[in-house]
Amino acid sequence: MNTHNKPSNFSRRNLLKTGGALVISVGLPVSLDTVLAVRTAYAQGAKPPLVPNELASYIAVNTDGSVTAYFGKMDMGQGLFVAIGQIVAEELDVPFKSVTVLMGDTANSVNQGGASGSTGIQLGGKQMRMAAAEARRVLVEMAAEKLALPADQLTVTDGVVHAKSDTAKKISYADLIGGRYFNVQLDWNKQTGNTLYAPGKAQPKKPSEYKIVGQPIHREDIAPKVYAIEDFVTDIKVPGMVHGRMIRPPVAGSVPVKIDESSISQFKGAKVVWDKGFLGVVAEHEWDAIQAVEKLKVEWSAVTPPFPEQSTLFDHIRKAPVRKREVEKPVGNVEEAFKTAAKVVEAEYEWPFQSHASMGPACALVEIKPDGNVTCWTGSQKSHFVREGVALTLGIPLDKVRAIWVPGPGSYGRNDADDVAGDAAVLAKAVGKPVRLQYSREQGTAWDPKGPASIHKVRAAIDASGQVIAYEFVSKAFSRVDVNTNGSQPHDTLTGQSLGVALKSGDGFGVPAESYAFANKLTAWETIPPLLDRTSPLRTSHLRDPVGPQIHFASESFMDEVAATLNLDPIEFRLRHVKDPRDIAVIKAAAEKAGWQARPSPRKDQTGNKVSGRGMAYSQRNGTRVAIVAEVDIDRRTGKIWARKFTVAHDCGLVINPDGLTKTVEGNIVQGVSRTLWEEVKFDRNGVTSIDWATYPILDITETPESVDVVIINRPTVDASGGGEPSIRPLAAAIANAIFDATGVRIRRVPFSPDRVKAALS
Amino acid sequence: MRISKEDAVSQKFSLNVNGKAHTVDADPDMPLLYALRNDIGLNNPHFGCGLAQCGACTVHLDGQPIRSCVTPLSAVGTGKVVTLAGLGTPEKPHPVQVAYVEEQVPQCGYCINGWIMTAAAFLETKKKPSEDEIKQALEGLKCRCGTHLSILRAVKRAATMMG
Numbered sequence: 001m002n003t004h005n006k007p008s009n010f011s012r013r014n015l016l017k018t019g020g021a022l023v024i025s026v027g028l029p030v031s032l033d034t035v036l037a038v039r040t041a042y043a044q045g046a047k048p049p050l051v052p053n054e055l056a057s058y059i060a061v062n063t064d065g066s067v068t069a070y071f072g073k074m075d076m077g078q079g080l081f082v083a084i085g086q087i088v089a090e091e092l093d094v095p096f097k098s099v100t101v102l103m104g105d106t107a108n109s110v111n112q113g114g115a116s117g118s119t120g121i122q123l124g125g126k127q128m129r130m131a132a133a134e135a136r137r138v139l140v141e142m143a144a145e146k147l148a149l150p151a152d153q154l155t156v157t158d159g160v161v162h163a164k165s166d167t168a169k170k171i172s173y174a175d176l177i178g179g180r181y182f183n184v185q186l187d188w189n190k191q192t193g194n195t196l197y198a199p200g201k202a203q204p205k206k207p208s209e210y211k212i213v214g215q216p217i218h219r220e221d222i223a224p225k226v227y228a229i230e231d232f233v234t235d236i237k238v239p240g241m242v243h244g245r246m247i248r249p250p251v252a253g254s255v256p257v258k259i260d261e262s263s264i265s266q267f268k269g270a271k272v273v274w275d276k277g278f279l280g281v282v283a284e285h286e287w288d289a290i291q292a293v294e295k296l297k298v299e300w301s302a303v304t305p306p307f308p309e310q311s312t313l314f315d316h317i318r319k320a321p322v323r324k325r326e327v328e329k330p331v332g333n334v335e336e337a338f339k340t341a342a343k344v345v346e347a348e349y350e351w352p353f354q355s356h357a358s359m360g361p362a363c364a365l366v367e368i369k370p371d372g373n374v375t376c377w378t379g380s381q382k383s384h385f386v387r388e389g390v391a392l393t394l395g396i397p398l399d400k401v402r403a404i405w406v407p408g409p410g411s412y413g414r415n416d417a418d419d420v421a422g423d424a425a426v427l428a429k430a431v432g433k434p435v436r437l438q439y440s441r442e443q444g445t446a447w448d449p450k451g452p453a454s455i456h457k458v459r460a461a462i463d464a465s466g467q468v469i470a471y472e473f474v475s476k477a478f479s480r481v482d483v484n485t486n487g488s489q490p491h492d493t494l495t496g497q498s499l500g501v502a503l504k505s506g507d508g509f510g511v512p513a514e515s516y517a518f519a520n521k522l523t524a525w526e527t528i529p530p531l532l533d534r535t536s537p538l539r540t541s542h543l544r545d546p547v548g549p550q551i552h553f554a555s556e557s558f559m560d561e562v563a564a565t566l567n568l569d570p571i572e573f574r575l576r577h578v579k580d581p582r583d584i585a586v587i588k589a590a591a592e593k594a595g596w597q598a599r600p601s602p603r604k605d606q607t608g609n610k611v612s613g614r615g616m617a618y619s620q621r622n623g624t625r626v627a628i629v630a631e632v633d634i635d636r637r638t639g640k641i642w643a644r645k646f647t648v649a650h651d652c653g654l655v656i657n658p659d660g661l662t663k664t665v666e667g668n669i670v671q672g673v674s675r676t677l678w679e680e681v682k683f684d685r686n687g688v689t690s691i692d693w694a695t696y697p698i699l700d701i702t703e704t705p706e707s708v709d710v711v712i713i714n715r716p717t718v719d720a721s722g723g724g725e726p727s728i729r730p731l732a733a734a735i736a737n738a739i740f741d742a743t744g745v746r747i748r749r750v751p752f753s754p755d756r757v758k759a760a761l762s
Numbered sequence: 763m764r765i766s767k768e769d770a771v772s773q774k775f776s777l778n779v780n781g782k783a784h785t786v787d788a789d790p791d792m793p794l795l796y797a798l799r800n801d802i803g804l805n806n807p808h809f810g811c812g813l814a815q816c817g818a819c820t821v822h823l824d825g826q827p828i829r830s831c832v833t834p835l836s837a838v839g840t841g842k843v844v845t846l847a848g849l850g851t852p853e854k855p856h857p858v859q860v861a862y863v864e865e866q867v868p869q870c871g872y873c874i875n876g877w878i879m880t881a882a883a884f885l886e887t888k889k890k891p892s893e894d895e896i897k898q899a900l901e902g903l904k905c906r907c908g909t910h911l912s913i914l915r916a917v918k919r920a921a922t923m924m925g
Contacts, residue, residue: 077869077907218866225871226859228806228847232872235805286800287792290812359872359906360810360818409808409818409872410906441811659866663912667869670908693815693904702897704910 042138042184043177052110052198053188055138056181058131059088065159065174066098069132072112072196073124074104076381076411078664078724079219080120083656087125090212091132091204092139093156094173104383104405113194114382114486115411118545118622118722121656123194125720131186134200138184142176192384207654207716214714216659233379233406234363234438241365242269243286244427244437245293247279248447251686253306253532255498258299264292272296273430277498277535280427282435293440305685306532314350314749317455317476320528324507332520334461337470341461345565349458349554350749353478353681354451356543357696360409361444362416366390366424367434374401376425379408380417385486389418390425393490393499412671413542416448418487422495445696446688447494450681451543452478454509456554460562461520468562468577470520473512473555479527480547481506482540497534505530510547512555513620513729515580537688538681544668545725548621549675549732553750556617556733560601560740569598570616570737580620582651585713586627587618589649593711594629601737602744609636612644615737617730623721624652628669630734634742639758642703643673643735648727649711653718662710665727669708672731674699680751775835779804780848790836794828795819797835798845806846807875810904817876817903821845827880846875849882858882861920869907876903881917885924893918 048054060068069088075081081101089096102108112124136156143161144151147169155164162170172178186198207213224230249255255277264270269284270292281296283289308316338344365377374394380386380403387403394401408417416439424437439447454477461470482505483492490496491504509525531538563573571591578584590596596614603613611634618627631645646669655661678697682690690696732750739757740746747760777784777794779802786801793812798804798821807830810818814829821830822844850856858878868874877900884899885891891899896917905913 077871079866219868222866222868222871223852223863225868225874226846226862226878227850227852227855228804228845228875231805232808234808235799285788285796287789287796357906359816359870359904360808407870409810410870438809441813441815663866663909666911667908670910671906672908674908692811692813694813698904698906699908699910701900701903701905701910701913704897704914708911 042142042182043180044183045180047181048183050108050110052192052196053186054182055131055134055184055186055200057110058128059135060181061173061177063174063179065172065178066100067092067094069099069101069128070109071101071103071124071128072109072114072384073120074115074381074383074405075120076115078667079657079660082217082219082660083121084125084128086212086215086217086656087129088132090210091129092136092159094159096212096217098159106384106387106403110196111192111384112196114380114384116194116382116485118724118726119194120724121720122623122722125656127197129204130199130202133202133204134184134186135182137200137202138182139173139176143171146171146176210716213656215657217657218659231406233365233377233408234360236365236377236406237436238365238367238434241434241436242282242284242431243289244280244282244424244435245289246423246437246439246443247281247293247296247298248443249300251300251303251305252537253535254300254303256298257301260297263297264295267292271431273427276500278426278495280423280437282427282431307538307683307685307687308531309685310683313352313453314455317453317528322476322526323529325524325526327522327524328511330522331518332470334470334472334520334522337520338459338461340463341469342464343462343565344459345462345562346459347558347561347748349456349557351454351550351553352750353453353538353540354543354675354679355445355681355690355696356412356415356448357445357698358410358412358415358448361439361441362408362420363436363438364417364421364424365434365436366421366428368428372396372400374425376401376403376421377406378403378417378421379406379411380421380487381411382418382486385488386418386421388488389422389490389493393422393425393495394429412544413546414449414483414485416444419494421487422490422493426495442691446691447537449483449539449541452480452540452547452550454478454547454550456551458554458558460558462566466566468518471516471518473523475509475511475525475551475554477509477525477527477547477550478530478540479505479507479509480540480542481508482530485542494535503534505533510551512551514555514578514618515583515620516559516577517579518577538683544671545621545728548619548725548729549672552617552619552729553732553736556619556730557736557746557748560615560733560737561746564601564740567600569600571596572598574618582625583618583620586625586649586651587616589711589713590616590627590629590647593649593709594647596629601741603741606742610634611636611742613738613740613742615734615739615741617733617737619726619730621722621726621729623719624650624723624726626650626727626730628727628730628734630731630738632735632738632742634739634757636743636761639754639756639761641677641735641739641752641757643677644706646705646708647711648708649713650723650727651713651715652721652723652726653715654720655712655714656720658712658714661712661723664723665710666708668725668727669731670699670705672728673705673735676732676735676750677752680753775838777802777838777843778840779843780845786835788835791834793831794821794833794835794838794843795830798830804845804847808872810872815904816873817880818873820876820879822879822883825883825886827883846878849879856882857923858885858917858920861916861923865912865916865919867909867912867916869909873903873905877905877913881920885921889925891921896921
């Protein structure tokens, strides 16, 4: 039975719900706002403040009974909103199609961290589940009052609350609250971003009750894209808008010292915006702005070329001072154990800088209204942080800025989208007009934050009986957070850095995520200073599964090396040492699906130039486990590898949408093949020389794997963890292990480009 | 006529885009892409590289896929330009568009113009292509999100639909 702790408020609630605003204003000498201010009714006409502890910040029921979910994360192309819609529909007991998920507009969603760390479902979905469950609980309570029935005798079918025993006794969500707002407070943990959590009093459903969650529901945003009726951020236009372009120095670290603005006077509306290292142009027409960049005469300061020769990169890392060292969860005494080893296996692995190289260079549009209100249309995967960054960059209060996320030209972490928003804001303020700024292809590839280059030293001690008695894994690398993973702080954007904001380079890397149990085990990381302290085209930050591919390329290649040393089948070796039952399950699932034949690597039954091999690797990532079996073909004469077939066993707990998950994994694997076989940011002493698709090649369609078989292990009773990134993590090692299996040659540096493979095989 | 820069004079161009006539007053060297996006108001194709390396700007010129980011207005002439929006509509879709939806291809979707426009032109000339022939026809186009497998499934599906 619905009981109210404050009976004195009861009449007000009833009045508000039954009478509506007009009756209240006539019948009572108080305004609606005054009544609402009491905040005891579950529904109200005015929208509560957009804060994390208000249910209305996440869920609204419209007049027609449809539901709008406001989500403070966003989809980067994997269809996350479908899964969120499924979760919301499930908990509310409304049809899936009645739910619309709005993402990433700071005017109607709270900061749930944006797209970040594969937490869209893991954390974002968790919060939306709790909010939707609370909304259902409240609606049932409201219905109980209306129908004069105990809440526990009611149930909900397709958005209609009705008596369990008599479906004629009913009232719809639309009639209960449609068009008004929830006035329900949640128990917020006072955190924003990924860790925001604000449950209500409701218990969500048990997985055994799920009808919508778990279904392979298709995306509905694809048709608008293929019929060209949906806007990307690049397509947004506002009246009076001008076009901006930025100019970066020919030698990284150099700044303009003299500008001849008359050199672009032939372009209509052309203006130069120059402040310290910040240099941009605007023009009325986009083509003019592009040409003005070429024509503008700029004298640059003389600086010492900041970078080492690329050929010395890994030596540079080896010799660089360690800025921070962190040892994570050491077991036993590795040093002592190595002293007793009968045999030591040692190897060192190298991973280059990599670029997001998003499909299009980043774009943003910033409009500053005469009243000082700022709107930024952004493709950044973290629009709430963009809002903060724009406010700080312009020196205005946060509530003056609205950031609206619109799908951008691809995003895999902290790419150039956060920089372009800040740059557009500065240009818009300087010229007093809305500015649409899109970077050039060169800037998109050469000047985005890079995935950090790294080296990994690994060794294992083996006793006389062939047992691994000690294991040590140490990464030394550029930081994953030289610039932070969002654009909320000007010191982390090219905008702020070019304007001279004081620097704050962070330190972070990581250790292998696995469950190998060795009596003595030490895993650690060390970070080194950036090559150039500000406005660097080689500044490092998050690129899909930040530092995961690097670390696990090394750790899972090494496990294969140890297995080969012991003349053991690579899977048999892993299963001897891996302890986590879910880890064991994914390894076995991948092996079984791939038809793995147990034998040590390398194969010894092949001759000729065309050889094939198979390899496996596995890893964890924040709750998710992935095991991959890779099968590759190699042409010894050309060094060309065809990563032909992948079998991926994937356990991320409860699966919300198996179709979305499978396609997410498929794309992740193909992108991982690209990063493994082709991708390496090239640079010289002056700057980055990977400036386009010719100088930063990615996997071509002609190199597509024949198949990617995804084996989903659904664990409905285990909280959902991430699916966007984990499967890229062990991929490079699986390929490297397959190359070893085929050739007996161990390649320890990514990418496995034809020239490198050919050299290694000769 | 206005002087738009020292070495070029803007001209009037009559363009036939998706079956409609448009007049654009611009620098003859300006790539068709900017006329389509900014003067004619077609929010596709997209700028991906400006170098004819990725395909995001692909349109048809007299049925042939071209990279509008490097095609100067002066080279378009009286040719018939068709963009993704002109290839088909939800009411009257092109088979490749239907297949793209059925196969649920996108990740970010920014590359779509290149694949669909190139595949549509290819499938007009080649019936029942093999997988290798499809791959060769699409060589060089870029998809950064790694939807390669879905793209190939969609083009194969469309090939079947187009008999």
